[in-house]
Amino acid sequence: xxxxQVTSKQSPSVPTIKDVAKAAGCSxxxxxxxxxxxxxxxxxxxxxxxxxxxxxxxxxxxxARNLRRAESKTIVALLPDISNPFFSEIxxxxxxxxxxxGYQILIGxxxxxxxxxxxxxxxxxxxxxxxxxxxxxxxxKTLIKQADGQADGQADxxxxxxxxxxxxxxxxLIAIDNHQxxxxxxxxxxxxxxxxxxxxxxxxxxxxxxxxxRGYRDTLSVHGLIDQVCVAEGDFSFRSGFQQGLALLDxxxxxxxxxxxxxxxxxxxxxxxxxxxxxxPGQLSVVGFDNIGLSEYCDPELTTISQPRNEIGxxxxxxxxxxxRGERVIRRQTLSSHLIVRKSTGRVSG
Amino acid sequence: xxxxQVTSKQSPSVPTIKDVAKAAGCSxxxxxxxxxxxxxxxxxxxxxxxxxxxxxxxxxxxxARNLRRAESKTIVALLPDISNPFFSEIxxxxxxxxxxxGYQILIGxxxxxxxxxxxxxxxxxxxxxxxxxxxxxxxxKTLIKQADGQADGQADxxxxxxxxxxxxxxxxLIAIDNHQxxxxxxxxxxxxxxxxxxxxxxxxxxxxxxxxxRGYRDTLSVHGLIDQVCVAEGDFSFRSGFQQGLALLDxxxxxxxxxxxxxxxxxxxxxxxxxxxxxxPGQLSVVGFDNIGLSEYCDPELTTISQPRNEIGxxxxxxxxxxxRGERVIRRQTLSSHLIVRKSTGRVSG
DNA sequence: CTGAAAGCGCTTACAG
DNA sequence: CTGAAAGCGCTTACAG
Numbered sequence: 001x002x003x004x005q006v007t008s009k010q011s012p013s014v015p016t017i018k019d020v021a022k023a024a025g026c027s028x029x030x031x032x033x034x035x036x037x038x039x040x041x042x043x044x045x046x047x048x049x050x051x052x053x054x055x056x057x058x059x060x061x062x063x064a065r066n067l068r069r070a071e072s073k074t075i076v077a078l079l080p081d082i083s084n085p086f087f088s089e090i091x092x093x094x095x096x097x098x099x100x101x102g103y104q105i106l107i108g109x110x111x112x113x114x115x116x117x118x119x120x121x122x123x124x125x126x127x128x129x130x131x132x133x134x135x136x137x138x139x140x141k142t143l144i145k146q147a148d149g150q151a152d153g154q155a156d157x158x159x160x161x162x163x164x165x166x167x168x169x170x171x172x173l174i175a176i177d178n179h180q181x182x183x184x185x186x187x188x189x190x191x192x193x194x195x196x197x198x199x200x201x202x203x204x205x206x207x208x209x210x211x212x213x214r215g216y217r218d219t220l221s222v223h224g225l226i227d228q229v230c231v232a233e234g235d236f237s238f239r240s241g242f243q244q245g246l247a248l249l250d251x252x253x254x255x256x257x258x259x260x261x262x263x264x265x266x267x268x269x270x271x272x273x274x275x276x277x278x279x280x281p282g283q284l285s286v287v288g289f290d291n292i293g294l295s296e297y298c299d300p301e302l303t304t305i306s307q308p309r310n311e312i313g314x315x316x317x318x319x320x321x322x323x324x325r326g327e328r329v330i331r332r333q334t335l336s337s338h339l340i341v342r343k344s345t346g347r348v349s350g
Numbered sequence: 351x352x353x354x355q356v357t358s359k360q361s362p363s364v365p366t367i368k369d370v371a372k373a374a375g376c377s378x379x380x381x382x383x384x385x386x387x388x389x390x391x392x393x394x395x396x397x398x399x400x401x402x403x404x405x406x407x408x409x410x411x412x413x414a415r416n417l418r419r420a421e422s423k424t425i426v427a428l429l430p431d432i433s434n435p436f437f438s439e440i441x442x443x444x445x446x447x448x449x450x451x452g453y454q455i456l457i458g459x460x461x462x463x464x465x466x467x468x469x470x471x472x473x474x475x476x477x478x479x480x481x482x483x484x485x486x487x488x489x490x491k492t493l494i495k496q497a498d499g500q501a502d503g504q505a506d507x508x509x510x511x512x513x514x515x516x517x518x519x520x521x522x523l524i525a526i527d528n529h530q531x532x533x534x535x536x537x538x539x540x541x542x543x544x545x546x547x548x549x550x551x552x553x554x555x556x557x558x559x560x561x562x563x564r565g566y567r568d569t570l571s572v573h574g575l576i577d578q579v580c581v582a583e584g585d586f587s588f589r590s591g592f593q594q595g596l597a598l599l600d601x602x603x604x605x606x607x608x609x610x611x612x613x614x615x616x617x618x619x620x621x622x623x624x625x626x627x628x629x630x631p632g633q634l635s636v637v638g639f640d641n642i643g644l645s646e647y648c649d650p651e652l653t654t655i656s657q658p659r660n661e662i663g664x665x666x667x668x669x670x671x672x673x674x675r676g677e678r679v680i681r682r683q684t685l686s687s688h689l690i691v692r693k694s695t696g697r698v699s700g
Numbered sequence: 701c702t703g704a705a706a707g708c709g710c711t712t713a714c715a716g
Numbered sequence: 717c718t719g720a721a722a723g724c725g726c727t728t729a730c731a732g
Contacts, residue, residue, distance in 0.1 A: 014475060016725055027703045032727055042701055059476050063422065064725035067413040067708050082441060083643070088433035095459065099469075107457045109445070119449075125364060126409050127709095238647045267647050274649060293433070297588045297617050299624060299649045366709055377719045382711055392717055414709035417724050477725095 015056040024052035035060065066127075073103050075320060076120050076129045080136035082109040084236065086262070086290050086309070087135060090162065093313025094133060101321055103130070114140050124158070131158030131320045137166055137207055144169055158323050162316035163307070167207045172329050174315045176337040178208045181305045182215025182259070184339050185287050188303075189257045190223050193348035194285060198230040198255035200244050200265050209261055212289075216259065230255055234265050241268020249276050249284070256284060256348050263288035263295045266302055270344070281346030291340055300343035308335050365406040374402035385410065416477070423453050425670060426470050426479045430486035432459040434586065436612070436640045436659070437485060440512065443663025444483060451671055453480070464490050474508070481508030481670045487516055487557055494519055508673050512666040513657070517557045522679050524665045526687040528558045531655045532565025532609070534689050535637050538653075539607045540573050543698035544635060548580040548598050548605035550591065550615055559611055562639075566609065580605055584615050591618020599626050599634070606634060606698050613638035613645045616652055620694070631696030641690055650693035658685050 021028045026045060034041045034049040041049070052058075066072050075098055079087050091107065098105050106129060108120035117139035123129035144159065144166075161173045189197050199216045202209040213231065220226050232248055234240030241264060248255060249272055260266040266288030270280060278284050280300055288295055291306035315333055322329045371378045376395060384391045384399040391399070402408075416422050425448055429437050441457065448455050456479060458470035467489035473479035494509065494516075511523045539547050549566045552559040563581065570576050582598055584590030591614060598605060599622055610616040616638030620630060628634050630650055638645055641656035665683055672679045 014477075017727095018725085028726080029703060029705095029728075030701085033702085036727075040701075045701080059472065061417070061725050062476050062478050063413055063417045064708090065727080067411070067417050067710090067724090068726050068728090070708070072413065083435055083438035085433055085435055091432060092459070092461070104456070106454070109442070111442070122409065126412050127364075128412050238643055242647065264643075264647075267644075271647050271649070293588055293614075294617075294644060297592065297614075297621050299621070367711095368709080378710080379712075379719060379721095380717085383718085386711075390717075395717080411709050414724090415711080417708090417726085418710050418712090420724070 014061075015058045016061065017058070019056045020049065020052045020058045023056050024048045070127060072123075072128050072130050074106050074123075074129045075103050075317070076106045076108045076123060076132045078108045078110060078117065078120055078132055078134050078136060078139070080110055080112060080138050082107065084264075085292050085294075089309040090135065090313040090316075093310040093315075094317040095313075097314050097317035097321070103317075103321075110136060110139065112138060118143060131160070131324055133316045133320055134159060134161045134171075135163055137161075137164040138203070141166065141169060144171070158320060160316050160320045160323065160329075162312050163208065165207050167210070170331070172319050172323070172331055174312055174319060174333045174335065175208075176307050176312075177334050178211035179215040179218075181289075181337045181339075182212040183219045184337075185259050185289075185305060186216055186219035188339060188341070189259065189285060189287065189345065190219070190225070192257075192285065192345060194257040195225055195348070196228050196230070196253070196255040197225070197257045197259065198232065198248050200232045200234050200241065200248070200258055200260045200269065202234060202236050202261045204233050212261055234261070234268075236262040236265060238264045238268045238271075241265030242271050243268075245269035245272030246275070249273060249278055254278075254284075257287070257345070258284065259287045261289050263290050263292045263302060263304055266304070266344070267294065267298050270298060270300075280344055282349055285345040285348075287345060295340075295342070303342045303345040304340055305337050306340050307337050311335055364411075365408045366411065367408070369406045370399065370402045370408045373406050374398045420477060422473075422478050422480050424456050424473075424479045425453050425667070426456045426458045426473060426482045428458045428460060428467065428470055428482055428484050428486060428489070430460055430462060430488050432457065434614070435642050435644075439659040440485065440663035440666075443660040444667040445663075446660075447664050447667040447671070453667075453671075460486060460489065462488060468493060481510070481674055483666045483670055484509060484511045484521075485513055487511075487514040488553070491516065491519065494521070508670060510666050510670045510673065510679075512662050513558065515557050517560070520681070522669050522673070522681055524662050524669060524683045524685065525558075526657050526662075527684050528561035529565040529568075531639075531687040531689075532562040533569045534687075535609050535639075535655060536566055536569035538689060538691070539609065539635060539637065539695065540569070540575070542607075542635065542695060544607040545575055545698070546578050546580070546603070546605040547575070547607045547609060548582065550582045550584050550594050550598070550608055550610045550619065552584060552586050552611045554583050562611055584611070584618075586612040586615060588614045588618045588621075591615030592621050593618075595619035595622030596625070599623060599628055604628075604634075607637070607695070608634065609637045611639050613640050613642045613652055613654055616654070616694070617644065617648050620648060620650075630694055632699055635695040635698075637695060645690075645692070653692045653695040654690055655687050656690050657687050661685055 017028045017031050020031045034046050110117045121143045161171050163175050165173050232244040234244050266286050269286050273280050288302045288304035291304045295302035295304050319329045367378045367381050370381045384396050460467045471493045511521050513525050515523050582594040584594050616636050619636050623630050638652045638654035641654045645652035645654050669679050
């Protein structure tokens with residue numbers, strides 16, 4: 001007889017479903033059913049199987065189950081950059097729902113590298129992942145179109161976006177209304193008497209930033225301030241906030257308020273203001289975005305827009321689970337954001 | 351004939367090794383070998399197989415391979431709390447090495463919950479993970495002892511610790527010398543003329559905090575300041591830094607310097623000082639730990655201790671890979687930290 | 701309600 | 717260098 005058995009590392013080799021069947025005096029089929037569809041097994045048998053499982057210390061081999069069922073019970077959370085604390089609470093929300101449903105989450109950090117994103121998408125076709133929650137629009141769009149093409153219809157492709165989105169590809173989306181959030185921030189600044197209000201955006205072309213930018217322009221327009229539009233571009237980081245902050249502020253006609261598309265950029269702007277001896281909120285008001293933990297601890301504490309991050313994560317995972325069960329899904333779920341007023345904003349001086 | 355085939359979701363079903371074999375005119379065994387051990391296949395055959403792979407668009411089904419090889423090519427990175435940015439660069443380092451070797455990383459966020467830690471450990475026995483890099487000592491020790499018991503010897507258990515460690519369980523460890531780092535920070539504060547130096551630790555009993563505490567005491571002792579010992583306990587968070595900062599500073603005999611076991615706590619202390627109108631560094635010096643991105647952008651910029659986080663992640667993964675190959679591994683790798691002097695520390699006033 | 705048997709997609713010891 | 721065949725640990729349609 002051939003011996004092709006892979007030698008196990010453990011000396012007392014891990015118990016399999018066969019061992020349980022032997023101990024319970026039934027077939028492996030019955031053990032499998034007792035686990036997967038207990039209602040199809042008689043009470044007595046189910047009882048014996050459960051005892052046998054406890055006795056031999058059995059845990060199912062998930063790789064085998066996944067192979068047989070052609071699924072992986074794994075969901076990829078695709079992020080632009082894991083070091084941004086904005087994402088951690090979203091992932092917590094996703095995990096709550098996922099674990100409950102027997103799924104695990106694989107965090108895919110793209111690090112702004114298309115090759116990484118592609119590698120994570122490939123997990124779908126090799127059955128290593130069942131679905132993706134996409135938290136970045138910074139990936140090659142061809143990935144989605146290819147994937148989409150394979151599916152029967154749009155609705156069947158197990159991909160859900162959260163927070164970010166594409167302007168030209170319609171996918172199920174869970175996000176706040178970025179345009180409205182932006183309007184609210186600018187309205188507030190105008191109500192404080194500000195007229196020269198600049199905005200510091202994320203990467204050019206990022207759809208959520210374009211939405212926020214639109215809200216910024218629209219609101220200035222409403223207030224007859226459209227000629228005051230002043231836009232700088234950052235990348236959400238401390239560093240870009242600092243650099244662009246210097247550029248905006250080191251200037252006689254400098255703005256009296258800056259609306260930033262991330263809290264980290266706002267904190268960078270605070271540093272730029274300090275360096276130029278511009279007081280906040282005395283001479284400059286600063287608004288951030290996201291309400292990360294830091295925003296309560298920087299100086300001054302940051303006025304910012306809060307997104308329901310945990311809920312976004314939960315809903316995103318929920319929608320993906322629906323998709324995986326072949327159910328229809330709401331194409332667009334808009335959760336509400338709100339402005340949190342702290343100490344980095346004040347009435348315009350002079 | 352029975353039909354037990356699971357219906358695939360994709361209409362044109364995913365090509366398997368059989369399709370490649372057919373297209374190349376050889377057996378599946380040969381295709382498999384051309385992939386796994388190309389040197390065992392003739393040049394001509396290898397060429398035909400590669401063409402066939404490209405032609406049918408084949409990608410191996412990893413679940414099947416893993417089942418057969420009894421491995422998962424997955425490493426769990428077990429963290430206390432994913433929202434702490436300290437870990438992100440360590441994970442980057444791990445990923446670099448892991449991906450190169452064909453492994454993927456599953457981030458396990460324990461959220462200070464022992465049940466979560468246990469669930470991640472269980473992945474080892476169900477062949478869903480091949481090894482663990484443990485970045486927290488906040489897990490039930492029984493998990494490790496159980497696991498350890500199963501292995502032939504200590505050295506064979508695929509577990510490596512990074513940064514954190516246990517006082518009473520000897521596992522391969524990649525970390526800085528926390529005692530020495532602490533001595534360096536305190537020495538520096540003493541050299542600035544400080545005598546009343548407090549320390550704000552992480553959770554009581556955490557071995558790395560005990561090491562740092564020992565360094566603190568030893569250095570005060572050397573300088574004849576042992577009667578000045580003043581210890582407060584936090585949990586690494588902004589919030590605990592703020593609260594304990596208030597407690598330490600709202601006091602006539604307050605310290606002139608505080609050495610914190612994390613940057614986030616140091617930033618919390620900065621806020622407490624502001625609230626009490628205590629100037630930093632004029633009336634109070636503050637030192638953090640870890641050199642996270644924020645430490646350059648808070649006000650004042652933080653003097654802190656930098657750990658080579660990327661390198662720690664790389665070495666940890668490297669060691670784990672050695673272990674998985676059955677090779678011996680260095681039990682203790684100490685990487686060097688260094689003190690970064692910024693603006694939150696100064697000569698003692700008055 | 702239960703069992704025998706096929707099959708998921710690979711890998712590998714054996715025989716040639 | 718190559719192929720036939722067994723087997724990894726499950727699940728499930730079929731037959732009873």
